[in-house]
Amino acid sequence: MVTNEASMKRNGIQDYVSLRATAAVITAFTFFMIYFFVTTSVVTFEVWQALFANIYMKAFTLATLISIMIHVRIGLWQVLTDYIKPTGLRAGLQYILNLIAFAYVAIGLFVLWGV
Amino acid sequence: MMLDFSIYRYNPDEDDAPKMKDYQLEVEEGQDMMVLDALIALKEKDPTLSFRRSCREGVCGSDGMNMNGKNGLACITPLSALGKGKVIVRPLPGLPVVRDLVVDMTQFYTQYEKIKPFLINDDKQPPAREFIQSQEERAKLDGLYECILCACCSSSCPSFWWNPDKFIGPAGLLHAYRFLIDSRDTATDERLNNLDDAFSVFRCHGIMNCVSVCPKGLNPTKAIGQIKSMLLQRAV
Numbered sequence: 001m002v003t004n005e006a007s008m009k010r011n012g013i014q015d016y017v018s019l020r021a022t023a024a025v026i027t028a029f030t031f032f033m034i035y036f037f038v039t040t041s042v043v044t045f046e047v048w049q050a051l052f053a054n055i056y057m058k059a060f061t062l063a064t065l066i067s068i069m070i071h072v073r074i075g076l077w078q079v080l081t082d083y084i085k086p087t088g089l090r091a092g093l094q095y096i097l098n099l100i101a102f103a104y105v106a107i108g109l110f111v112l113w114g115v
Numbered sequence: 116m117m118l119d120f121s122i123y124r125y126n127p128d129e130d131d132a133p134k135m136k137d138y139q140l141e142v143e144e145g146q147d148m149m150v151l152d153a154l155i156a157l158k159e160k161d162p163t164l165s166f167r168r169s170c171r172e173g174v175c176g177s178d179g180m181n182m183n184g185k186n187g188l189a190c191i192t193p194l195s196a197l198g199k200g201k202v203i204v205r206p207l208p209g210l211p212v213v214r215d216l217v218v219d220m221t222q223f224y225t226q227y228e229k230i231k232p233f234l235i236n237d238d239k240q241p242p243a244r245e246f247i248q249s250q251e252e253r254a255k256l257d258g259l260y261e262c263i264l265c266a267c268c269s270s271s272c273p274s275f276w277w278n279p280d281k282f283i284g285p286a287g288l289l290h291a292y293r294f295l296i297d298s299r300d301t302a303t304d305e306r307l308n309n310l311d312d313a314f315s316v317f318r319c320h321g322i323m324n325c326v327s328v329c330p331k332g333l334n335p336t337k338a339i340g341q342i343k344s345m346l347l348q349r350a351v
Contacts, residue, residue, distance in 0.1 A: 012317035013350045016343065078318075082277040 015074045022067035029064040052115040065108040072101040116144045118194065119201040120157065122164065125212050133212065135203070150197070150204065151178055151189035154216075166216035173330060176265030180216050181205040186267040186328040207270035209279065222279040223266045223286070229309065230283060230291040235302035252298040259293035259338060261331050262286060268325035268335055274318045281314035285325035285335030288316060292338035295345060307346055316342050 040047060051057055076097050084090040118140045125133035138157050142148065151168055158164045166189070169175040173191035180189050182204055183197045194202060210218040236246070269275045269284035283291065291310065294300050310316045316339060325335040 010313040012311065012313040012315075013346055015313060016317050017347070078320075082274070 010074075010077065015078075018070055019074050022071040025063055025067040026071065029060065032060070049115060052112065058112045058115070061112055062109065065105045069101040069105050073098055116142055116146075118142055118153065120153070121201050121203045122154075122157070122216070123205040123212075124164070124215055126163070126214055127212075137201075147193050147195045149190055150180075150182055150192045150194060150202070153194060153202075154189060154204070164216075165214045174263065176263035179207050179265040179267045179270070179330075181208055186271045188265060188267070188330045191330060207266055209270045209272075209276040210266070218266075218270075220266055223264075223269055223284065226269075226279070226283045226287045227264065227290065229315075230287050230294070231302070231306065231309075232290050232294065234294065234297065234300055235305070236299055237301050246299040248298055255296045255298075256293060258333055259289055259296075262289050262293075262333055263331060265330060267328045267330055271324040271328045272319075273322060273324070274320060278314060278318055282318040283310070283315050285319070285339065288319070288342060289333060289335040289338045292342050295342065303345075307342075307349060310342060311346055316346065319343075 036051065037043065052061065077094060080090050080094055080097075084093060120138040120140065121135045122138060123133060124130070124136045138161070140153055140156055151171060154164070154166055155168075158166075166180065167177040168190060169177040171190045173188050176188065178189040179186060181187075182189065182192055183202060186207060189204075204216065206212050206216045206218045210220060210222065213219050264286055266286060268289075269286045272282075272285055274282050275284040291306065295303055295306055300306075319336070319339045321336055321340075323336050326333075326337075329335070
């Protein structure tokens with residue numbers, strides 16, 4: 001068994017479930033946006049703003065942004081442990097990528113509040 | 116008819132780096148042969164060419180190698196299956212090369228050892244003669260017990276290339292599932308505990324190279340999926 005210390009205390013089952021659960025939310029959002037663009041003949045600023053002014057759409061978008069953050073955090077940890085072997089460099093990259101993933105959520109949240 | 120070969124050569128005692136060496140073999144027009152037979156014929160011309168082989172009929176798993184980019188057993192791979200043109204033969208990828216086509220399989224066996232590949236039964240009163248299984252219980256082992264540990268699957272798996280010290284690999288996990296579902300084995304929890312981390316099983320991303328190359332037609336990805344399900348069901 002690979003000890004928790006060697007895998008930065010990541011839990012295989014939890015990561016496995018989280019990746020799939022978040023992927024389902026991201027896929028649902030993607031399909032919804034495709035549906036929106038296909039069924040909306042002209043996408044003006046007013047139509048776009050009205051879409052995101054809806055409280056359910058705000059909640060859905062926020063859930064998607066958080067899902068992306070979790071998905072990125074786990075997925076990139078897996079990619080980095082595959083390809084980046086020096087521990088210090090990997091930890092540094094993981095830190096930066098996690099910050100970027102969080103920034104996407106934070107900026108997305110401010111945008112949603114602004115609508 | 117002349118057949119062209121390009122074979123990976125490396126002798127660590129003499130060579131600074133590995134190189135590909137070209138060979139030609141004359142065979143009768145229309146004649147087919149296994150890659151191993153061709154290698155044996157080439158070795159008669161060049162005795163320094165090294166490779167492993169034993170049973171020559173796909174049972175022992177000694178002659179796993181990479182032929183035209185795909186892992187397989189040289190003894191049951193006909194030259195005709197490799198298409199026309201030069202046949203490129205390399206050692207199994209990802210494993211350290213001992214010499215030419217001979218690889219060091221220590222990492223592979225270390226991972227295999229981790230899954231405790233033997234029946235564990237701690238019943239206080241074991242049967243006097245034999246463990247009886249029903250036909251249904253026995254049928255669950257089909258598609259699992261046939262693995263000959265040739266390492267074609269694990270050495271074609273990118274997850275095993277990058278983490279050979281942590282990821283058990285498809286061959287080891289196929290065997291792990293073989294014991295997990297054996298009705299005579301009582302160490303299911305202990306076995307699952309040993310696999311319950313972020314690397315041993317969950318490093319499999321379902322790439323399915325293992326299924327594509329298995330010379331025995333087995334499906335390690337399916338077995339790994341079953342182990343994941345067992346771990347998941349235990350956790351929820």
